[in-house]
Amino acid sequence: MNWDLSKYLALFVSESREHLDALSAGLVRLEKAGGGGEVPAEVVDELFRHVHSLKGMAAAMQLEGIALLAHRAEDVVGVVRALGTAPSAEVVDLLLAVTDALSEMVKEAGAGGAPVAPEPLAERLSAASSRLRGSTPTATAAAPPPAAPAPAGPDPEAIPAGKTRRLRVDVEVVEGSPVPAVRGFLVLKRLEGAGRVVTASPGAAELRAGQMPGRKLTVEVETDQPVAEVERTLAQIADLGRVQVLEVAEPAPHRPPPPAAPPRPEGPGEAPRTVRVRAEMLDEFLDVSGELLLATARLRELGRAMPEAGRRAHEEGLDRLQAIAKDLHGRVMSARMTPLTGLSDRLPRAARDLARRTGKQVDVVVTGSEIEVDRALLDEISDPVLHLLRNAVDHGIETAAQRIAAGKRPTGRIEVSARRERDRVILEVSDDGRGMDPESLRRSAVARGAIGAEAAAALPDAEALLLACLPGVSTAGQVTDVSGRGVGMDAVKRSVESLSGTLAIESRRGEGTRFTMRLPLTVAMQPVLLVRVGLEVVAIPVSKVHGASQAHVEALDRAGGAPQLAFGGGHVPVHDLGVLLGTGPAADGRRRSIVITDSEAGRVGLAVDQLLGQEEAVLKPLHGPLSLVPGLSAVTVLGNGRPVFVIDVPALVAA
Amino acid sequence: MPKKVLIVDDAVFMRNMIRDIFTSGGFQVVGEAANGLEAVEKFRELRPDLTTMDIVMPFKSGIEATREIVKVDPRAVVIMCSALGQEALVMEAIEAGASDFIVKPFKSEDVIAVVKKVLGEG
DSSP states (O other): OOHHHHTTHHHHHHHHHHHHHHHHHHHHHHHHTOTTSBOOHHHHHHHHHHHHHHHHHHHHTTOHHHHHHHHHHHHHHHHHHHHOBOOOHHHHHHHHHHHHHHHHHHHHHHTTOOOOOOHHHHHHHHHHHHHHHHHSTTHHHHOOOOSTTSSOSSOGGGSOTTOOEEEEEEEEEOTTOSSHHHHHHHHHHHHHHHSEEEEEESOHHHHHTTOOGGGEEEEEEEESSOHHHHHHHHHTSTTEEEEEEEEOSOOOTTSOOOTTSOOOSSSGGGSOOOOOOOHHHHHHHHHHHHHHHHHHHHHHHHHTTSOHHHHHHHHHHHHHHHHHHHHHHHHHHHHTEEETHHHHTTHHHHHHHHHHHHTOOEEEEEEOTTOEEEHHHHHHHHHHHHHHHHHIIIIISOOHHHHHHTTSOSSEEEEEEEEEETTEEEEEEEEOSSOOOHHHHHHHHHHTTSSOHHHHHHSOHHHHHGGGGSTTTTTTTOOOTTTTSSOOHHHHHHHHHHTTOEEEEEEETTTEEEEEEEEESOSSEEEEEEEEETTEEEEEEGGGEEEEEOOOGGGSBOTTSSOEEEETTEEEEEEEHHHHHTSOSOTTSOOOEEEEEEETTEEEEEEESEEEEEEEEEOBOOOGGGGGSTTEEEEEEOTTSOEEEEEOHHHHHHO | OOOEEEEEOSOHHHHHHHHHHHHHTTOEEEEEESSHHHHHHHHHHHOOSEEEEESSOSSSOHHHHHHHHHHHOTTOOEEEEEETTOHHHHHHHHHHTOOEEEEESOOHHHHHHHHHHHTTOO
């Protein structure tokens, strides 16, 4: 690859991954239709589009291996589309294997390699497309394309040469290109050279007058050239941003297009215009806009020392600045929002593979994948959600025989749903499997010494289920290659909590289990409670705080060793935060306030000297050695310029 | 082997500038012409891979020259060098067979991008 292209590599890799994930998801849907079954046209159209895009992108990147394999796969999908029936399981398996191979190749390309298509796979694809074609000799030529002008119709390459086809060409001239209408005119003339132009919008006269709304041009042309040839012609015209050539309905020479039909002012060309930027760039924007907020707060702090006379105008200016900085910050945050599709597209495939290996039958239903969350959050929750899904297949869903014996449908059902509740996103993974047994979890936790027998017996069932999240409890005696992937339930819970989220488990024996994760939409800005202990000020995420009490620690009941605070109808053990942080106990032996918060072993009280109030904090991750200090999760900078650590209470108490 | 370029423009300054752009872009400038008449002669003689063509020139306009060059070789690649306000002329040149156009002021990378695209290298 020459160096010119290398700057597009990261973009190529990320876009390709999206296509491949979507391809996997689509193939699993295809598989559900069963060999020979009727297959929804839009599923196959989507498959075709993804594999076609990948081919084009790879060709543009001069990654011939990927382009070749994608091209062969496109052939197969093209024939499947023309046939209109779902292909056999072998064909779907082959296409899934190709998807995997392509993923590997894209990865290799991303690392600077020039991947070569695995010859056996390429050959199997060729064999599959000729076999499919052979199974219905007339299919490729005779299958009528579904409703026009959907990107449908038989494989263009499969049409006998010399036959006229109607192509719909959509082009968009790039922004900043001088005189776009002239460029549109050039496109129109080139297409006139390729065949007979049926309609053009805008037409030649409008283009001559310099009119080209949105720098877009749509032309329908009847030609005997294949799509690829027309694409090649257009590829030689500079400054075209988007070019789409689609075969539309059979040409109808005796029937002119209805005059009333406008030349499709709506349509793919009207999709919102987007640009892609590196995700890191958004992180940098967020950092800078966060700094701006902090700098504003710092100025306000300094202003308090100003003489009365100028202070008012200073304050007003600052109010305005702060409003702008907040607005900017909000916009950057919203630009970082990413739909959950990036995660949910991977789920059906993951479940399918595992179900096959474990010999189970599972349907995965995903809802709410359009919900948008902060990109960083999406990265963080992907593994936990995948783990919950695998757990559901591996441990939740029973074998078909067991299910039938229990009076259930042989195919298990796993639902993954996302929804928004105010500023939170709720992610649920539920199954209709065998359910969890709180009693055996209690026994297992006690046996592992994770909890005392009395405490275990006192736990309500809902909380006993959470014992599964203690290290070593859930996987005891059931380690499989599935749950042995290094992410246990304890890691799931830790991930969720490190995002200031909560995890709840509901389960009924024989009926199923539901894992509910409540997460903030964003991880970068969170309300925190500032507390002082000795000379230290630290922040506690408000989402973890259940309440605060002004009780004096020395007055508490110490019957059970640690001082106990009566709270919410029970008692919580109270720890001196100074001792936990290593700054030592209070000088006079007293702390005046207690913050009640969550830890691994339930609620705890943290004794502090003073509650300083709540702030919206821009959280910055810790780097270097600081990230290794247990009990610290992030850092934020206060208005007075003072850095404050955000503490990770569960880790601190456990340490 | 570098692609051969013929530069047609009645201004020496413009020819020099365009020559620099192509030379530094890895092309070989094989000839220059200062008007449409000369352009057609040089084209017949040099058979360049690419011709850059000014529009308004003495003796014979760039549009006329383009039409004749395309008659000599229908596969000839002629890029019109235009300025803003010459849209109608550029469209005329396109109808006469020009492959693409660039608009002054030229940025060298833009020129090379257009040319590579037209030559199927971009």
